[in-house]
Amino acid sequence: MISIAKADQAGIKPGQTGPRRPLHCAAVLTVLGALASGGCLHNFHPMEASGITLERYEPDPAFSYPAKADFTPLLETGLSDGHYQVQDFQFPSTGGNGQPGDQVEVRYYQSRSEGCHHALIVLPIWGSFTYPSEKTIESLRKYSRGELSIVQVLGERRLIDWEAMGRATSRAELWEIVDEMAQRIRRTVIDVRRLLDWIESRPELACGRQALIGYSISAIVGANVLHNEPRLEAGILVMGGGQPGLIAANCPGRADLARQSFMPRLDLTAEQFGDEFGRRFEVVNPSRFVGRRDPSTVLMIDARNDLCMPPESRDSLWRSLGKPDRYTIQFGHKNSFLAMTPLAFNFIPRRIRDFLRRERLIAK
Numbered sequence: 001m002i003s004i005a006k007a008d009q010a011g012i013k014p015g016q017t018g019p020r021r022p023l024h025c026a027a028v029l030t031v032l033g034a035l036a037s038g039g040c041l042h043n044f045h046p047m048e049a050s051g052i053t054l055e056r057y058e059p060d061p062a063f064s065y066p067a068k069a070d071f072t073p074l075l076e077t078g079l080s081d082g083h084y085q086v087q088d089f090q091f092p093s094t095g096g097n098g099q100p101g102d103q104v105e106v107r108y109y110q111s112r113s114e115g116c117h118h119a120l121i122v123l124p125i126w127g128s129f130t131y132p133s134e135k136t137i138e139s140l141r142k143y144s145r146g147e148l149s150i151v152q153v154l155g156e157r158r159l160i161d162w163e164a165m166g167r168a169t170s171r172a173e174l175w176e177i178v179d180e181m182a183q184r185i186r187r188t189v190i191d192v193r194r195l196l197d198w199i200e201s202r203p204e205l206a207c208g209r210q211a212l213i214g215y216s217i218s219a220i221v222g223a224n225v226l227h228n229e230p231r232l233e234a235g236i237l238v239m240g241g242g243q244p245g246l247i248a249a250n251c252p253g254r255a256d257l258a259r260q261s262f263m264p265r266l267d268l269t270a271e272q273f274g275d276e277f278g279r280r281f282e283v284v285n286p287s288r289f290v291g292r293r294d295p296s297t298v299l300m301i302d303a304r305n306d307l308c309m310p311p312e313s314r315d316s317l318w319r320s321l322g323k324p325d326r327y328t329i330q331f332g333h334k335n336s337f338l339a340m341t342p343l344a345f346n347f348i349p350r351r352i353r354d355f356l357r358r359e360r361l362i363a364k
Contacts, residue, residue, distance in 0.1 A: 057292055059228040062283050065094055065190050068197045074108060083146035084109045091198070093191050098126070098157050098184045104191045106198075109137065109150035116207040117149040118361045119199050121192065123218035127158030132215040132238065135340045139349040144362045149205060151195065159184045159217060166258035171266050178280050185284045189224045196231050209233045211361055213352065216240065216308075216333070223286035223317055226293055234359040236299045236352055239306065239336055241313030242287030242320060245278020251308035287316040295322030299355040301348060303329050303336040327351060 069091035079086040087110060090103045097104065111117045120140070122133050137150055160181050168174035192212070199205045211234035214222030219240025226235040241247060248255060249270045259270060282288065298321050302314045318326055329336050329347070339347040356362045 057230075059193070060289070062186055063189050063193060063224070063228045065194060069104075069191075069194045071198050071201075077107070081141070083112055083144075084141060084150075085112055086110075089198075091191075091194070093187050094194075095187045096180070096184060097187045097191065098159050098161070100156060104195070105154040105156070106195065107152040107154060109141065109152065110204070111146040111149045113146040115204075117147065117204050118208040119149050119151055119205045119210050120356070120361065121195060121199075121210070121212040122150060122152045123192070123212065123214040123222055124153055124155035125216045125218055126155030128216075129337065132337055132340060135349060136213060136352060139346070139353065140356075140362070143353055144356075148356070148362050149208075151199065153192070153195070155218075159188060159221075160255075162254040162258040166261035168262050168266065171268070174262060174266060175276065175280065178277055182281045182284055185221060185224075185281075188221050189228070189284065192221065192225045193229055196229065200231075209359070209361055211235060211356070211359065214238070214240065215337075220244070220284070220286060223321070224284055224289075226298065227286055227289035227320070228292075234297045234355075234361065235293075236301070236355060237317070237321075238301045238348065239303060239309065239333055240300075240317060241302070241306075241309030242285055242317035243278060243313045244281035244285055245274040245276075246310050246313045247308060248277040248281070249274025250310050253308075255308075287320045290320050291322075293321050293324075295324035297359065298322075298324035299351065300324055300326040301329065301351065302326065303331050303333055305331055306333040306336070308333040325355075 071091045072089045074087035074089050077086045077088055087108045088106065089108065090105050093099070093102045093104055096102055099105070122136055124130065124133050133152060137152060140148060140150060161177065164177050165174060168177060196210060199210055210232055212222050212225060212232055213236040214220070215238040217240075219237040220242075222235060223237055223240060223242070226232055226237075249259075259273065262268070263270065263273060278285070300318055300321065302309065306314070318324070329339050331338065337348075338344055340349055353362065
């Protein structure tokens with residue numbers, strides 16, 4: 001059995017992660033070692049045990065929008081199968097979202113079955129790995145048998161431009177780039193909220209329940225949506241965290257290369273950069289919201305050895321959501337996605353399906 005830590009376990013040592021690269025033998029050996037080590041699952045933390053009382057709320061003004069988007073007609077993709085008709089559409093973002101033409105590209109897996117369907121919004125790791133979202137969709141297409149329609153957001157380009165930060169020649173230029181990156185994420189949160197308008201416009205979806213799943217950076221986007229969107233009845237967050245300043249100051253890979261480039265040139269320490277980054281990203285820090293989400297409607301999966309999302313980052317997100325059900329895998333950030341493969345017995349897809357069954361989005 002894959003090794004899992006208790007949800008409230010402390011004293012976690014960081015491991016290694018990195019930028020987008022093929023998985024090597026060392027990663028495979030890490031997974032095999034974790035599989036051999038055994039482990040346990042944590043106990044579920046119901047709302048009564050969290051000490052959080054849910055409050056009536058309005059979405060934060062930072063994520064408000066004036067009108068529904070102008071959605072394009074559905075376009076056939078040729079990817080349809082016996083259970084699903086697969087179509088694409090798009091709509092303009094409320095501003096610069098870092099994607100081509102500042103558009104939001106969406107793929108709709110429409111169930112061919114008659115009647116009312118539930119909807120799952122699947123968010124991408126923008127500009128990076130497509131495997132987590134594609135694997136989730138593949139799993140649900142196989143096991144849901146058309147009872148759940150899937151709304152997949154496509155993300156060709158990264159939301160955070162670390163290379164641009166690495167080229168900054170002054171602190172003023174660096175902070176201007178950071179501000180724009182925060183706005184990209186804020187607009188993306190709004191775009192996901194507007195996507196719910198589209199779901200409500202579809203007769204086959206408006207009568208059902210809506211849920212969301214996000215991975216890594218899209219888990220951060222998704223957490224902000226969950227905190228500010230009462231129409232979402234459930235959410236799954238995989239390898240995410242709160243406190244963006246901690247993430248920016250610690251994440252390896254592209255972020256580390258950027259820090260090594262601009263910090264000596266601009267006379268900044270990692271702590272100084274993280275503090276200022278966090279201040280400018282506070283608008284999209286999901287940990288700033290408390291008491292808005294019934295923890296029984298959230299599933300959180302994270303990684304014990306995740307350097308990109310340090311323990312304090314992950315724990316702050318977990319607490320803000322009311323201490324929901326949480327599985328902690330003994331891998332690093334990137335290698336944790338091996339838990340979506342047969343090598344790790346498809347641990348993450350199975351937990352996702354179990355949660356969706358519990359939330360009555362797919363059948364038992």
